[in-house]
Amino acid sequence: MALTEKDVIDAALSILDEYGLADLTMRRLAGTLDVKAGALYWHVANKQTLLARLVATILDGLEVPAGPWRQSLAAWADELRARLLAHRDSADLLASMRAINMAATDLAEGPAAALIAAGFDQARAGLGARTLVHLVIGHVNEEQQRAQLSPLAGADGGAALAAEDGETDFRAGVQLLLDGIAAGAG
Amino acid sequence: MALTEKDVIDAALSILDEYGLADLTMRRLAGTLDVKAGALYWHVANKQTLLARLVATILDGLEVPAGPWRQSLAAWADELRARLLAHRDSADLLASMRAINMAATDLAEGPAAALIAAGFDQARAGLGARTLVHLVIGHVNEEQQRAQLSPLAGADGGAALAAEDGETDFRAGVQLLLDGIAAGAG
DNA sequence: ACCTGAACACCGTTCAAGT
DNA sequence: ACCTGAACACCGTTCAAGT
Numbered sequence: 001m002a003l004t005e006k007d008v009i010d011a012a013l014s015i016l017d018e019y020g021l022a023d024l025t026m027r028r029l030a031g032t033l034d035v036k037a038g039a040l041y042w043h044v045a046n047k048q049t050l051l052a053r054l055v056a057t058i059l060d061g062l063e064v065p066a067g068p069w070r071q072s073l074a075a076w077a078d079e080l081r082a083r084l085l086a087h088r089d090s091a092d093l094l095a096s097m098r099a100i101n102m103a104a105t106d107l108a109e110g111p112a113a114a115l116i117a118a119g120f121d122q123a124r125a126g127l128g129a130r131t132l133v134h135l136v137i138g139h140v141n142e143e144q145q146r147a148q149l150s151p152l153a154g155a156d157g158g159a160a161l162a163a164e165d166g167e168t169d170f171r172a173g174v175q176l177l178l179d180g181i182a183a184g185a186g
Numbered sequence: 187m188a189l190t191e192k193d194v195i196d197a198a199l200s201i202l203d204e205y206g207l208a209d210l211t212m213r214r215l216a217g218t219l220d221v222k223a224g225a226l227y228w229h230v231a232n233k234q235t236l237l238a239r240l241v242a243t244i245l246d247g248l249e250v251p252a253g254p255w256r257q258s259l260a261a262w263a264d265e266l267r268a269r270l271l272a273h274r275d276s277a278d279l280l281a282s283m284r285a286i287n288m289a290a291t292d293l294a295e296g297p298a299a300a301l302i303a304a305g306f307d308q309a310r311a312g313l314g315a316r317t318l319v320h321l322v323i324g325h326v327n328e329e330q331q332r333a334q335l336s337p338l339a340g341a342d343g344g345a346a347l348a349a350e351d352g353e354t355d356f357r358a359g360v361q362l363l364l365d366g367i368a369a370g371a372g
Numbered sequence: 373a374c375c376t377g378a379a380c381a382c383c384g385t386t387c388a389a390g391t
Numbered sequence: 392a393c394c395t396g397a398a399c400a401c402c403g404t405t406c407a408a409g410t
Contacts, residue, residue: 002374026403038405039375047403095281095327131359134324135317141281142320173317180366188393212384224386225394233384 003033005043009053013087021089055097058087064110069118070178073111077136077174084140091141108133128181135177139170189219191229195239207275241283244273250296255304256364259297263322263360270326277327294319314367321363325356
């Protein structure tokens with residue numbers, strides 16, 4: 001039974017989650033699939049595009065919920081944060097991927113559309129949306145790097161506590177930005 | 187005449203500026219210093235701490251100007267952006283360095299102090315300051331990655347134009363956040 | 373069509389040995 | 392004190408050759 005691209009992506013995500021971005025090498029990935037490194041290049045063009053597929057998978061189907069713009073953007077930000085927190089080093093991965101557009105400039109399109117629908121002009125909507133994306137990625141990046149340095153000795157008690165603190169802090173930061181967007185509306 | 191740590195850091199910054207983070211290898215760095223790779227380990231503990239020194243050098247002496255908080259934070263953000271734009275891939279480098287605290291959680295301390303001095307409570311000051319740092323790093327990261335993809339064929343005409351657009355957009359984003367911070371004050 | 377073997381041109385880091 | 396030589400244990404990618 002031959003490998004599929006999906007097999008490769010799934011295995012890559014598993015390595016990412018368990019060992020982190022630095023340990024996600026083509027050779028190790030090949031090893032977990034019981035194949036030699038060269039074989040991967042039949043299924044993916046190169047490592048760069050493989051990483052792009054990972055990001056796309058992580059963000060697949062992410063949408064701005066309907067409703068009042070403040071609630072829907074806050075919910076979208078929560079959801080994006082949750083998607084990223086679900087995969088180790090994903091914020092770092094996403095940030096490094098920005099140039100290949102794909103995910104991140106695209107990412108701002110959902111929130112931008114929601115703001116336009118709420119009556120903001122296009123420039124302000126785009127600005128607010130991109131700023132929101134920066135905030136989410138930056139915050140999660142910080143959370144994920146903090147997590148990597150913590151001892152994590154006793155169960156996940158410490159990690160869970162840190163996650164709650166992170167969520168409170170995150171939501172407060174999002175509200176701060178939403179306040180700023182609202183301030184320009186009047 | 188023996189090498190000093192400063193020589194190593196300066197040479198590393200030159201390679202960063204000319205060839206980017208991906209090409210900043212210990213072996214190449216050693217080559218430009220007319221020395222073998224192993225020699226570098228007499229002057230720096232490892233690559234990780236060398237990169238930390240680069241970030242520290244780039245950010246050295248960055249301070250929040252005195253004056254009304256909105257102006258002083260806007261000026262600080264401009265200055266931080268300028269420092270980062272002066273060195274290729276520096277935003278990416280800084281973002282990857284966050285865990286080693288050093289620069290970035292520290293980075294927020296200046297703006298946080300300025301906000302506390304302006305009468306904001308500690309929690310809100312810290313939140314606003316960290317959000318501002320995320321905004322700056324995220325925005326510059328995007329600018330630097332866009333720069334890496336552009337053709338840059340005819341002089342730097344296109345690049346200069348993009349830089350102006352980037353500045354306008356950046357300042358608008360900062361104002362958006364400052365509006366949000368101000369909104370919580372009343 | 374899909375994979376192996378083997379190579380190419382690299383990495384960061386260590387450490388005995390030289391001067 | 393400072394550096395070289397040489398090794399160790401890796402990288403991503405290519406590509407003839409196998410099945």
